[in-house]
Amino acid sequence: MTDSIQARFQSFTQTHVAPLASRHDRLQCIDPELVGQLAAQGYLGAIISEPYKGLGLDMPTFGLLNYELNKSCTAVRSLVTVQNMVGRIIERWGNAEQKDQWLPVLAAGEKIAGFALTEPEYGSDAAGIRTCFTDHGDTFAITGTKKWISFGQMADLFLVFGQAEERLGCLIVEKDTPGLSITPISDILGARGTMLAQLEFDACSVPKENLVTNLGFGLHPVAFTGLDLGRYSIAWGCVGMAAACLEASVTYASERRQFGSCLKDHQLIQALISDMTVDIKAAKLLCEHAGRLAETNDRNAMQEMLCAKYFAAGMVNRVTAKALELHGANGYAPEQGIERFFRDAKIMETIEGSNQMMQIMIAKYGIQHG
Amino acid sequence: MSDVKSKIRQFLTKYIEHNNFNDDDHLFEKGYVSSLLAMEMVVFVEAEFSIQVGNEDLNLDNFKSVDAIAGLIIKKTDN
Numbered sequence: 001m002t003d004s005i006q007a008r009f010q011s012f013t014q015t016h017v018a019p020l021a022s023r024h025d026r027l028q029c030i031d032p033e034l035v036g037q038l039a040a041q042g043y044l045g046a047i048i049s050e051p052y053k054g055l056g057l058d059m060p061t062f063g064l065l066n067y068e069l070n071k072s073c074t075a076v077r078s079l080v081t082v083q084n085m086v087g088r089i090i091e092r093w094g095n096a097e098q099k100d101q102w103l104p105v106l107a108a109g110e111k112i113a114g115f116a117l118t119e120p121e122y123g124s125d126a127a128g129i130r131t132c133f134t135d136h137g138d139t140f141a142i143t144g145t146k147k148w149i150s151f152g153q154m155a156d157l158f159l160v161f162g163q164a165e166e167r168l169g170c171l172i173v174e175k176d177t178p179g180l181s182i183t184p185i186s187d188i189l190g191a192r193g194t195m196l197a198q199l200e201f202d203a204c205s206v207p208k209e210n211l212v213t214n215l216g217f218g219l220h221p222v223a224f225t226g227l228d229l230g231r232y233s234i235a236w237g238c239v240g241m242a243a244a245c246l247e248a249s250v251t252y253a254s255e256r257r258q259f260g261s262c263l264k265d266h267q268l269i270q271a272l273i274s275d276m277t278v279d280i281k282a283a284k285l286l287c288e289h290a291g292r293l294a295e296t297n298d299r300n301a302m303q304e305m306l307c308a309k310y311f312a313a314g315m316v317n318r319v320t321a322k323a324l325e326l327h328g329a330n331g332y333a334p335e336q337g338i339e340r341f342f343r344d345a346k347i348m349e350t351i352e353g354s355n356q357m358m359q360i361m362i363a364k365y366g367i368q369h370g
Numbered sequence: 371m372s373d374v375k376s377k378i379r380q381f382l383t384k385y386i387e388h389n390n391f392n393d394d395d396h397l398f399e400k401g402y403v404s405s406l407l408a409m410e411m412v413v414f415v416e417a418e419f420s421i422q423v424g425n426e427d428l429n430l431d432n433f434k435s436v437d438a439i440a441g442l443i444i445k446k447t448d449n
Contacts, residue, residue, distance in 0.1 A: 095425050127405050216430040220408035221423075299417040302409070361406060368384040 005061055009068035012041055013076075021073035024193030025340050028186055029153070030075055035109060043069075043080050045107025047229070048087040052103035060291040063236040067287075070237035071244040074344040075193025079112075081233040082150050085226040086113035086159050090172075093213045093222050098172065102157070114155035115226055116146040116173075116199055123148075124357045126223060131162035131201065133171065133215075138208055140164065140171060142179070142201040152197025153184050159212065159226070160201070161219060168219030172210040179204030190343030228302055230352040231309035232294065235287050238312035238348050241341050242280045245323035248338060249273060252327055263326070272322045279319055283312040303365045310358035313348040320345040374419075374440045381414050382436070393436040408433070415439065421446040 020031050038044055047062050048054025057065065062084070069077035087106045090098055105111045122128045131144025144162060152158075161170045173180065185196040213222060250273060253263035263269045290304035320342040324331040331338040349355045375393060383389045386402045397403050403411070411433055412423050421443065432442040 093425050093428060213425050213428045214430070217408065217428055217433055220405045221412045221428060224405075224409040297417060299413055302413065364406060 006064045006068065009065050012037075013068045013072045017069060017076050018072040021076075021193075022334060022337065022340065024073055024075045026192075026334075028192045029195055030079060030151075030193050034076065035079070035112070035154075038076070038080065039109025042107070044083045044109040044112075045087060045103075046080065047084050048091060048103050048107045052091065052099060052107060054087065054103070054107040059232070059294040060288065063232065063287055063291045066233045066236035067240035067243070070240035073193065074191045074237065074241065074341075075195075077233070077237045077240070078150055078191060078194045081230055081237070082115055083109075083113050084233070085115050085229050086157075088229050089159060089170075089212065089222055089226045092225050095213075097209065098212065102172065111156040112151060112154055114149050114152050114158040114197075114199075115230075116149050116152075116158045116160045117223060117226075118146060118148050120145055120147045120198075124354055126161070127168065127219070129161055129163065129168070131160065133162045133164035133169065134203075135164060136205070139205045140208060140211070142171065142173065142204040142206060144201050146199040146201075148185065149197050149199055150194045152182055152199055153195040158199065160199075161223060163219075164215055167215040169215040170212050170219065170222055171206050172212060173201075173204065173206050177204050177206060189346060190340075191347045192343075224302070227352050228294075228305050232287070232290055232305045234348055234352055235283070235290070235305070235308040235312040238316035238345070239280060239284045239287055241344065242276070242283070242316045242319035245320050245338060245341055246273070246276045246280060248336065249276065249323045249326045252330070252336075269326060272326050276319045276322050279315045283308070283315040286311050300369075303362065303369075306353075306358050306362050306365070309352065310355060310362060313345075313355060313358075316341075316345040316348055371440060371444065374443050375436055377418060378436050378439050378443075381411075381418070385410070391436075393440075395436075396434050397436075398430065398434055411439070415443060419443050419447060 016034060016037050020034055024030055042055040043065060045054035046057045046065055050056040066077050069080060083106060087103060090102050106113055117126055119129050119131060122130065131142060131146065133140040133142055142160060142162060156175050158173045159170055160173045179202045181200045183198045185198060188196065253269050253273065256263045286308040290301065290308040293301035293304050323338050324342050327336055327338050330336055385407045415421065416423055427442060432438055
């Protein structure tokens with residue numbers, strides 16, 4: 001069952017995503033037609049449950065989807081990640097009206113969602129966010145700035161985190177809400193197709209019924225619900241990206257000849273390939289383990305997702321660097337895709353929690369649970 | 371009820387080293403609850419007592435103290 005569904009993911013990505021990956025990077029946007037194709041496959045609602053028109057994939061299978069997508073294109077995997085993060089939060093913590101209103105349109109890709117937590121001055125210190133929700137009776141007026149918001153340039157709605165009189169919470173905000181202005185962020189190092197944006201909220205008026213769960217206690221579990229999924233998704237994406245680099249490296253080493261023999265016959269090249277292979281397998285095992293625990297709502301799932309994300313993000317940087325090394329000068333040319341993966345890899349150590357935040361949380365958990 | 375509170379205290383003492391808090395102490399106001407612990411509290415309640423914390427339950431009043439958490443668990447398990 002899993003093999004056949006993975007074959008379906010693979011077939012889709014090879015046919016529809018891979019040919020566009022370089023273009024997404026170069027033009028710094030995602031092909032709108034592909035967004036429609038992703039929606040038609042149900043991938044934008046991959047983990048939204050079936051009653052809300054999603055695919056209702058289990059966590060291990062969702063991991064494989066991320067793996068296959070990121071073997072071709074980080075930006076496309078990222079689109080699927082963010083859309084499912086927001087969908088998961090609304091399904092987990094939204095009220096019945098919010099679920100009925102938003103989940104089917106998110107699952108169908110009729111609306112694209114953004115996750116607006118990070119601010120110019122607050123990244124890792126998410127609890128310190130300064131975006132302000134001012135109570136105006138039936139509405140909140142949002143004032144503040146969000147930065148580095150993936151797909152902020154194309155999203156139709158945002159999950160915006162902020163605080164009302166020091167009580168943290170989050171609101172669903174549609175992009176055409178008066179007072180919201182969106183500025184593209186371009187020419188970043190990697191993951192260039194993720195259409196980043198800065199959002200400015202100037203007394204942006206939003207109905208109170210758009211509040212996802214209650215103020216005060218809501219931010220942490222709500223944000224973690226999204227971030228957990230994001231980390232899991234990114235970890236699998238790293239494994240996919242690294243696997244693509246390994247495959248390309250093995251092909252290149254089998255074809256490229258130096259000193260009268262193929263590169264693959266040189267022992268120092270074999271050392272590179274063996275290190276890449278073991279690194280990828282280790283990360284994949286961590287991802288599979290985290291996925292199994294998450295699926296059974298195991299208490300240790302969050303910890304295992306942190307471990308998977310932390311290890312996979314480091315791993316993909318090691319592997320892409322080795323792939324670049326193995327390809328020599330050819331690796332620097334865009335045709336091979338290696339240089340794109342090399343640039344894309346670095347951001348994996350930052351998004352949804354920097355390496356250092358992963359280390360702190362893993363250590364805290366380890367100390368507390370022995 | 372006392373068994374429930376005992377399990378809650380056992381869980382919290384992994385995070386609150388001194389274990390010097392009363393069942394009715396406001397854990398948030400005393401600064402004992404980090405963002406990680408807030409999430410862990412929800413995960414703990416769900417996994418340990420096989421209940422689902424819903425949108426309507428995600429309220430500071432339900433998690434502010436050992437008494438409050440125990441009250442939420444009793445309410446959810448009775449339903």
